Amino acid sequence: xxxxxxxxxxxxxxxxxxxxxxxxxxxxxxxxxxxxxxxxxxxxxxxxxxxxxxxxxxxxxxxxxxxxxxxxxxxxxxxxxxxxxxxxxxxxxxxxxxxxxxxxxxxxxxxxxxxxxxxxxxxxxxxxxxxxxxxxxxxxxxxxxxxxxxxxxxxxxxxxxxxxxxxxxxxxxxxxxxxxxxxxxxxxxxxxxxxxxxxxxxxxxxxxxxxxxxxxxxxxxxxxxxxxxxxxxxxxxxxxxxxxxxxxxxxxxxxxxxxxxxxxxxxxxxxxxxxxxxxxxxxxxxxxxxxxxxxxxxxxxxxxxxxxxxxxxxxxxxxxxxxxxxxxxxxxxxxxxxxxxxxxxxxxxxxxxxxxxxxxxxxxxxxxxxxxxxxxxxxxxxxxxxxxxxxxxx
Amino acid sequence: xxxxxxxxxxxxxxxxxxxxxxxxxxxxxxxxxxxxxxxxxxxxxxxxxxxxxxxxxxxxxxxxxxxxxxxxxxxxxxxxxxxxxxxxxxxxxxxxxxxxxxxxxxxxxxxxxxxxxxxxxxxxxxxxxxxxxxxxxxxxxxxxxxxxxxxxxxxxxxxxxxxxxxxxxxxxxxxxxxxxxxxxxxxxxxxxxxxxxxxxxxxxxxxxxxxxxxxxxxxxxxxxxxxxxxxxxxxxxxxxxxxxxxxxxxxxxxxxxxxxxxxxxxxxxxxxxxxxxxxxxxxxxxxxxxxxxxxxxxxxxxxxxxxxxxxxxxxxxxxxxxxxxxxxxxxxxxxxxxxxxxxxxxxxxxxxxxxxxxxxxxxxxxxxxxxxxxxxxxxxxxxxxxxxxxxxxx
Numbered sequence: 087x088x089x090x091x092x093x094x095x096x097x098x099x100x101x102x103x104x105x106x107x108x109x110x111x112x113x114x115x116x117x118x119x120x121x122x123x124x125x126x127x128x129x130x131x132x133x134x135x136x137x138x139x140x141x142x143x144x145x146x147x148x149x150x151x152x153x154x155x156x157x158x159x160x161x162x163x164x165x166x167x168x169x170x171x172x173x174x175x176x177x178x179x180x181x182x183x184x185x186x187x188x189x190x191x192x193x194x195x196x197x198x199x200x201x202x203x204x205x206x207x208x209x210x211x212x213x214x215x216x217x218x219x220x221x222x223x224x225x226x227x228x229x230x231x232x233x234x235x236x237x238x239x240x241x242x243x244x245x246x247x248x249x250x251x252x253x254x255x256x257x258x259x260x261x262x263x264x265x266x267x268x269x270x271x272x273x274x275x276x277x278x279x280x281x282x283x284x285x286x287x288x289x290x291x292x293x294x295x296x297x298x299x300x301x302x303x304x305x306x307x308x309x310x311x312x313x314x315x316x317x318x319x320x321x322x323x324x325x326x327x328x329x330x331x332x333x334x335x336x337x338x339x340x341x342x343x344x345x346x347x348x349x350x351x352x353x354x355x356x357x358x359x360x361x362x363x364x365x366x367x368x369x370x371x372x373x374x375x376x377x378x379x380x381x382x383x384x385x386x387x388x389x390x391x392x393x394x395x396x397x398x399x400x401x402x403x404x405x406x407x408x409x410x411x412x413x414x415x416x417x418x419x420x421x422x423x424x425x426x427x428x429x430x431x432x433x434x435x436x437x438x439x440x441x442x443x444x445x446x447x448x449x450x451x452x453x454x455x456x457x458x459x460x461x462x463x464x465x466x467x468x469x470x471x472x473x474x475x476x477x478x479x480x
Numbered sequence: 481x482x483x484x485x486x487x488x489x490x491x492x493x494x495x496x497x498x499x500x501x502x503x504x505x506x507x508x509x510x511x512x513x514x515x516x517x518x519x520x521x522x523x524x525x526x527x528x529x530x531x532x533x534x535x536x537x538x539x540x541x542x543x544x545x546x547x548x549x550x551x552x553x554x555x556x557x558x559x560x561x562x563x564x565x566x567x568x569x570x571x572x573x574x575x576x577x578x579x580x581x582x583x584x585x586x587x588x589x590x591x592x593x594x595x596x597x598x599x600x601x602x603x604x605x606x607x608x609x610x611x612x613x614x615x616x617x618x619x620x621x622x623x624x625x626x627x628x629x630x631x632x633x634x635x636x637x638x639x640x641x642x643x644x645x646x647x648x649x650x651x652x653x654x655x656x657x658x659x660x661x662x663x664x665x666x667x668x669x670x671x672x673x674x675x676x677x678x679x680x681x682x683x684x685x686x687x688x689x690x691x692x693x694x695x696x697x698x699x700x701x702x703x704x705x706x707x708x709x710x711x712x713x714x715x716x717x718x719x720x721x722x723x724x725x726x727x728x729x730x731x732x733x734x735x736x737x738x739x740x741x742x743x744x745x746x747x748x749x750x751x752x753x754x755x756x757x758x759x760x761x762x763x764x765x766x767x768x769x770x771x772x773x774x775x776x777x778x779x780x781x782x783x784x785x786x787x788x789x790x791x792x793x794x795x796x797x798x799x800x801x802x803x804x805x806x807x808x809x810x811x812x813x814x815x816x817x818x819x820x821x822x823x824x825x826x827x828x829x830x831x832x833x834x835x836x837x838x839x840x841x842x843x844x845x846x847x848x849x850x851x852x853x854x855x856x857x858x859x860x861x862x863x864x865x866x867x868x869x870x871x872x873x874x
Contacts, residue, residue: 087651087687088745089599092752133544142539150527154729190584190762197761205483219758226759257481293481335548337767351482354490358482361489364613365620367591368584372766373731 102126102443109441122468123441124456127266129334131387137333140381144374157373159360161188165380169342172383177315180347187343187359190371192302195326195343197223199298201362202355204229204257211251212260213243214449215267215420220260233449241268241411242276245283252287258296259284264303264313267448267455268420269413271313281320294322294350302328305386307415308393321348329379334387340371340379392417395458395465402469406476417459424480428454434479438471496520496837503835516862517835518850521660523728525781531727534775538768551767553754555582559774563736566777571709574741581737581753584765586696589720589737591617593692595756596749598623598651605645606654607637608843609661609814614654627843635662635805636670639677646681652690653678658697658707661842661849662814663807665707675714688716688744696722699780701809702787715742723773728781734765734773786811789852789859796863800870811853818874822848828873832865
């Protein structure tokens with residue numbers, strides 16, 4: 087007898103996946119180059135040549151047991167040292183290898199972090215709009231994801247609601263900055279206010295409330311700025327990182343969990359991660375990918391296309407009179423639909439071969455997401471369609 | 481507050497790991513070449529050149545988004561097709577890609593299989609001696625691992641006890657053949673008898689009892705023989721495979737789960753696996769490793785050294801008068817210690833720089849395991865030490 091909870095998940099098809107399947111089918115009819123597919127957050131830029139060169143060099147020069155042998159259950163020690171040194175250099179916090187655990191992307195890191203600090207029935211707080219996959223990461227651990235409603239004017243944090251919902255049952259707050267789907271980066275002011283609130287509540291309840299930070303878009307920030315380092319603002323914090331976007335290698339499933347060196351029991355955390363991995367049967371990312379990433383840690387793919395695309399789309403949306411917060415980074419933008427029902431709007435957009443994702447599952451009904459990790463040339467061709475969609479209907 | 485169950489696991493240090501750490505430390509004193517380390521099942525033979533060549537060719541010739549882009553959550557479709565075709569060709573069962581789910585080795589496959597078919601409180605039956613990591617795979621899912629005592633004379637199955645312990649609570653039987661730690665391959669007779677028993681019990685209880693087969697050693701069988709295909713004997717079976725041993729790439733964490741095409745709901749199984757992955761945050765093995773494995777599916781590393789080593793050790797053990805069942809495959813041998821307390825024996829062996837693993841955690845106290853995946857030259861040098869250990873003490 088198959089377990090019902092997983093069977094039930096099958097019937098709830100992801101809106102994003104349905105739209106993406108529509109785009110593929112429509113592409114077969116009219117040519118995929120004519121479908122303006124803004125549905126998937128699949129990084130489109132090439133992997134840096136240095137990554138490919140490093141892989142080839144490793145394969146040509148190193149012993150196969152070094153390349154493909156078991157890595158320790160916390161990750162390759164040399165790789166963990168390199169990650170820690172890079173974080174220390176970049177953010178000034180005293181990370182050592184003892185604080186680093188190699189994971190299958192940010193997803194693996196978040197799912198581990200949730201299991202580390204919550205029991206079934208405990209609550210994890212996040213802020214809308216939010217990445218819908220947080221639900222399986224949290225729900226299937228037995229904990230409960232509670233979603234604080236959005237602060238629509240700027241997509242920073244709705245602190246009034248956050249304070250209200252940060253009850254004794256809350257064991258962790260999960261934030262995503264730069265944010266999917268809004269593209270907004272939490273300001274230093276927001277992070278400081280959040281830290282103060284969490285410190286106050288931790289004291290009040292007599293147990294730590296951990297800050298889990300989902301940071302796969304950390305290197306995609308516009309205007310030559312950098313995103314504030316969330317962990318600097320709060321000691322009991324767990325950084326979840328992925329190389330999927332920075333190196334454009336999402337299929338390699340590699341990232342890390344970095345426990346704040348100032349966190350209580352910081353080193354125990356990492357050892358416990360190894361135990362969680364034993365239970366789920368997934369130890370470490372690929373050994374050769376770990377080694378290759380260690381040599382290209384501070385590099386990124388050429389991410390400038392995302393800013394170019396953002397400016398094109400943002401200016402067009404503003405020009406069309408749509409309400410939209412200008413993204414600080416990522417490759418997402420999150421406008422308000424011209425009608426209250428964003429699903430209906432998204433359906434209408436399909437008639438113009440525009441694939442836009444209604445944001446109901448992101449916790450912000452009435453809004454839609456565009457993932458502009460596509461060629462600039464295609465973005466340019468999509469703008470007349472967008473204009474037509476708005477002008478002819480709203 | 482860190483979750484206690486994972487903290488508790490930290491205090492239960494693995495005997496194998498402790499011994500392996502001792503071996504490393506002792507190696508620093510006297511040179512690692514002088515430590516006869518039979519503790520770890522870490523394949524020592526080189527990766528086939530074809531695997532390395534395939535990896536380099538992929539990196540040199542293919543587009544980076546093809547190589548490193550997201551793979552679908554069930555695994556790369558092309559790879560799943562190739563795996564299914566290979567299984568069909570080799571074993572004559574009509575596998576299609578719909579039956580294949582790519583995993584992080586056999587570990588990931590087993591942990592998924594357990595979660596597919598059991599709820600907290602349900603029982604999973606396995607046969608001693610067994611791979612101790614079955615405990616975390618099962619225990620942390622909430623199900624209960626029940627261990628049928630060994631059939632010491634041949635390390636096939638103790639059917640009297642198996643029948644007694646296969647109660648209504650049992651949802652699956654987990655077998656490992658060729659077996660770690662005994663090296664024994666279950667005979668066709670054993671598999672037929674097991675299938676009959678499971679069919680009878682399934683009927684009696686009115687629910688299927690699934691057969692989960694852990695087969696990472698399938699390609700390491702001695703005397704030019706092959707291991708019987710377990711899935712041929714029982715429809716409701718789930719094959720868990722790893723390329724760790726066949727291609728000598730354990731660090732790449734790649735394998736698959738293959739549901740018997742005759743299994744009820746076979747295709748739903750695979751989709752449900754994708755949902756389990758979402759929950760634990762671990763989607764798919766590395767994309768480039770999937771592609772490389774697809775091109776080297778029916779190859780193996782040169783595994784002949786394991787048979788050479790086995791014969792050397794087996795003959796010596798017999799000559800020394802120890803009770804031992806001759807392995808049919810793998811790179812393990814499982815002799816009876818010359819005294820009832822195998823831990824004490826293993827401790828004494830350390831004085832001779834012999835690292836032997838007492839089998840208490842394998843569910844067979846009084847026995848010990850030798851993992852002979854080391855150089856033949858070292859095996860030869862270890863035999864006088866083994867002889868001395870026995871002659872001087874027992």
